[in-house]
Amino acid sequence: MAQFWTKLEQILEMRSPWFTLIGERLRDDRDRTLDYWRVEKADSAIILTQAQGQFLLPPPSYRPGIAQATLDFPGGRIPPHHPPEAAAREILMRELSLNPEQILDLTPLNDQGWPINSSFSNQRLFGFVAELEVSPEELSPDLLTYPGTETGIATLLKELTCLQCRAVLLEWLHR
CATH class of the missing domain: 3.90.79.10 (Nucleoside Triphosphate Pyrophosphohydrolase)
Known part of the structure; x- marks a missing residue:
């Protein structure tokens, strides 16, 4: 079963009327630190x-x-x-x-x-x-x-x- 990742910090949050761009530093299930980018949008x-x-x-x-x-x-x-x-x-x-x-x-x-x-x-x-x-x-x-x-x-x-x-x-x- 996959393990959850841990959010270490938020690097960036940029909001617009169309979407929000979020940059995060995460620790994965193998204890690696990764910068990850995601977009939040309306369904x-x-x-x-x-x-x-x-x-x-x-x-x-x-x-x-x-x-x-x-x-x-x-x-x-x-x-x-x-x-x-x-x-x-x-x-x-x-x-x-x-x-x-x-x-x-x-x-x-x-x-x-x-x-x-x-x-x-x-x-x-x-x-x-x-x-x-x-x-x-x-x-x-x-x-x-x-x-x-x-x-x-x-x-x-x-x-x-x-x-x-x-x-x-x-x-x-x-x-």
Whole structure:
């Protein structure tokens, strides 16, 4: 069984609205002293959205970390002390321009959230599946659709670059 490490001192704490960077000096389970860096961030939610046998996705968004626009399912940060399901509903309304009554069902894929990168960050990912009631004429022309067929899912997996979005889709597929 793994032993806990001991925090000897905090080297740095840098706060921003998006994350907190923390540097710590730790003693590991083999009595070595290590400087370790980690990021504290708000948890996030990604929602696999379905309507009438189609997946609905917002238009690609620019991602500064990779300097390109990427295709993603609706998603975003969960404010502290905010229930993940409530945040997921707000994300759907914001990113797909939905009314609350258009969200027929919102099912969590996990209750505790999956750690994003457990050695570097405290952030967790909550995955959801949303069944929406929208007609084609109600949809923004900017939204992208993919058929919920085997071929449509294969195409979507080729075009999704976001690993978190791919993980939610694959988790849903294997249920």
